[in-house]
Amino acid sequence: MAETSIEWATTVWNPTTGCDRVSPGCDHCYALTMARRLKAMGSAKYQHDGDPRTSGPGFGLTLHPDTLTTPLGWRQPRRVFVNSMSDLFHARVPLAFVQRVFEVIAATPQHTYMVLTKRAGRFPRVAPRLTWPGNLWVGVSVESAEYLARVDDLRTVPAAVRFISAExxxxxxxxxxxxxxxxxxxxxxxxPGARPLSLDWVRDLIARCDRWGTAPFVKQLGAVWGRQHGADSKGGDWTYWPQDLRIREYPLSAEAVSPQGAVDQPQPSGR
Known part of the structure; x- marks a missing residue:
């Protein structure tokens, strides 16, 4: 377990580590770079190397069953990003292990868990074989129009909240x-090597959220925009942003948060 600077979570939990690049959104993967550093520092969880063509030092897919009980000791409600250093639906993560992760999630209903994947193609096959906890939010990464099919696959999952990370x-x-x-x-x-973001792309997504009743959360405007406008290195300091982009909302209904509505929801911002 670790506290996190990720704006939409409070804690990360990594029952698996390591991954392989599958699409352009992976090109500058922060987790791959971090795994290389952690291996050099001697961290036990990051000593298994991945395929150099798709992964790297310390970033080979590895299961950590010894971490499965960690959330059982957390008492106060948290928003937990599951596998910030991996992908729970990687092809080499056995479905039985995914189910064990889900069982821990179900056993700790005071927390809200977020699982994010680029491997939504597994969903139609595996969703009927899993028992989905009511406090689990499931999302897919969609970095460009080429990967919109991931959203269709996401709709096959009976998650309490379905979300998209367009980042x-x-x-x-x-x-x-x-x-x-x-x-x-x-x-x-x-x-390093960050690619530019057009603010028009973000504005279009906000408009789509309004049309469909989806909660929008603008996380950051990126390093290129940040350098151009005197913001921080991620463009994450929204005091520099155009007013119409200062929006960070969560799904609002208590039923969408968790069966108990246990996690306090930040107030919608910017509008």
């Missing part, structure tokens, strides 16, 4: 249908 947003999503989607996170790319 790093690398192009317009002008064919995006938000039917059945509760929440949308948008953000530009940070780090």
């Amino acid at each position: 790093p947003l690398l192009g317009p999503l002008d064919r995006l249908d938000l039917t059945g989607i509760d929440w949308l996170i948008a953000g530009g790319e940070s780090g």
Whole structure:
């Protein structure tokens, strides 16, 4: 467990670590870079290397069953990002292990858990074989219009909240249908080699959220915009942003938060 600077979560939990790049959104993966550093520092969880063509030092897919009981010791409600350093639906994560993660989630209903994947193609096959906890939010990464099919696959999942992470947003999503989607996170790319974000792409997503009743959350405007406008290195300091983009909302109904409505929801901002 670790506290996190990720704006939409309070804690990260990594029952698996490691991954493989599958699409352009992975090109500047922060987790791959961090795994390399953690391996050099001698961290036990990051000593398994991945395929150099798609992964890297310390970033080979690894299961950590010893971490499964960690959330059982957390008493106060948290918003937990599951696998900030991996992808729970990676092809080499056995479905039985995914179910064990889900069982821990179900056993700790005071927390809200967020799982984010680029491998939504597994959903139609595996969703009927899993027992989905009521306090689990499930999302897909969609960095460009080429990957909109992930959203269709997401709609097959019986999650309490379905969400999209359009980060790093690398192009317009002008064919995006938000039917059945509760929440949308948008953000530009940070780090070395960051690709630019058009604010028009973000404004279009906000308008789509309004049309479909989806909660929008603008996370950051990216390193390129930040350098151009004197903001921080991620463009995450919204005091510099245009007023109409200062929006960070969560799904509002108590039923969408968790069966108990246990996690306090930040007040909608910017409008």
